[in-house]
Amino acid sequence: MKSLVCEKPFEIAYKEVSIPTIGIDQALIKVKAVGICGTDIHAYAGRQPFFSYPRVLGHEICGVVETVNSASKLKTGQQVVVVPCVACGKCSACMEGKTNCCEDVSLYGVHQDGGFQEFLAVNETNLIPVPASISPSASSLIECFAIGAHANARAQTAKQQNVLVVGAGPIGIGAAAIAKARGANVVVADIAESRREHISAQLDIPAIDPTSENYIESLRSHFNGELACTVLDASGNKQSMTNSVNLIRHGGKIVFIGLYIGDLQLDDPTFHKKETTLIASRNATSDDFDMVIKYFEDGALSESMMLNQTFDFATVGLDYEQSVVNNKTLIKGVIQFS
Numbered sequence: 001m002k003s004l005v006c007e008k009p010f011e012i013a014y015k016e017v018s019i020p021t022i023g024i025d026q027a028l029i030k031v032k033a034v035g036i037c038g039t040d041i042h043a044y045a046g047r048q049p050f051f052s053y054p055r056v057l058g059h060e061i062c063g064v065v066e067t068v069n070s071a072s073k074l075k076t077g078q079q080v081v082v083v084p085c086v087a088c089g090k091c092s093a094c095m096e097g098k099t100n101c102c103e104d105v106s107l108y109g110v111h112q113d114g115g116f117q118e119f120l121a122v123n124e125t126n127l128i129p130v131p132a133s134i135s136p137s138a139s140s141l142i143e144c145f146a147i148g149a150h151a152n153a154r155a156q157t158a159k160q161q162n163v164l165v166v167g168a169g170p171i172g173i174g175a176a177a178i179a180k181a182r183g184a185n186v187v188v189a190d191i192a193e194s195r196r197e198h199i200s201a202q203l204d205i206p207a208i209d210p211t212s213e214n215y216i217e218s219l220r221s222h223f224n225g226e227l228a229c230t231v232l233d234a235s236g237n238k239q240s241m242t243n244s245v246n247l248i249r250h251g252g253k254i255v256f257i258g259l260y261i262g263d264l265q266l267d268d269p270t271f272h273k274k275e276t277t278l279i280a281s282r283n284a285t286s287d288d289f290d291m292v293i294k295y296f297e298d299g300a301l302s303e304s305m306m307l308n309q310t311f312d313f314a315t316v317g318l319d320y321e322q323s324v325v326n327n328k329t330l331i332k333g334v335i336q337f338s
Contacts, residue, residue, distance in 0.1 A: 001118040003016075003117035005056055028121050029080060029120055031061060033139065035334050036311075040116075043110075051110065056117050062080070062140040064077055065127075080128060084126070085284075086107065086126060128293070143284065148177065149174070158184070161185065166188075166231060167233065169331070170306055195207075202304055206222050254277070309334075311335045
């Protein structure tokens with residue numbers, strides 16, 4: 001089979017390798033579509049912490065079941081999506097069902113080889129069936145939407161709550177779309193005009209510029225004179241995350257989805273007087289995947305909300321740096337397999 005391997009930073013190439021054999025608790029899937037994540041871009045550029053090379057990238061994976069063991073509940077030809085977090089099942093977090101933050105978690109496409117290849121052996125516990133009515137491209141976006149679903153679950157987003165999502169990259173888009181699906185009154189803030197236009201056109205959600213002089217006034221105008229009940233910050237930006245406490249009403253919540261590598265400081269008097277709830281959100285669980293699949297089936301989510309470019313697996317590796325890494329128009333890309 002053909003595999004696209006990131007040998008080291010700034011070097012990616014196709015390799016002919018053997019189709020993997022499956023273990024007793026695994027299934028072999030034929031990959032149909034893989035979403036391109038920031039991780040796949042940062043890893044290529046050597047900016048991904050705790051990353052080892054060579055590595056087959058790609059953790060947002062949709063495929064069809066090719067081979068299963070006799071005791072499997074899966075059926076050959078069945079469309080599935082991969083939950084990329086391989087949990088140990090033994091630590092305290094796993095025992096509480098928090099497999100997304102397992103103490104010894106391993107991710108397909110990060111700690112072990114992922115979906116930038118034609119076939120992949122996957123633990124059956126990491127495979128979730130997806131109805132055929134959801135296209136492979138849309139299915140490959142389920143993991144990214146699930147990150148947003150997990151953040152909203154952490155925030156307990158509810159109907160008519162005022163929710164501000166900061167950052168209109170794929171994770172922010174997913175968080176905003178899920179918040180809207182849960183019935184919240186949603187506003188998105190991003191510095192890029194093109195992304196604000198995408199949010200307005202594809203999600204039908206107001207999008208505002210956080211650097212504008214009337215930023216706070218704009219928020220209040222959308223939130224009936226109030227500040228946000230919840231801020232979901234997907235920016236990973238120190239200044240943005242530090243400022244989040246100034247954007248919530250008293251009794252509000254902050255959820256950090258994006259990751260900043262370093263120390264953060266919040267103004268403690270403001271933090272305390274608002275009795276702020278500060279929450280971190282990491283990865284997603286199978287329950288989040290199930291919720292996203294339901295939203296796709298109900299029509300509350302669509303691939304057009306996030307996806308703006310597609311690539312062919314047979315050729316994407318030939319100009320990966322230009323067409324993906326340095327592509328300033330890319331919001332969310334999906335690699336399609338024949």
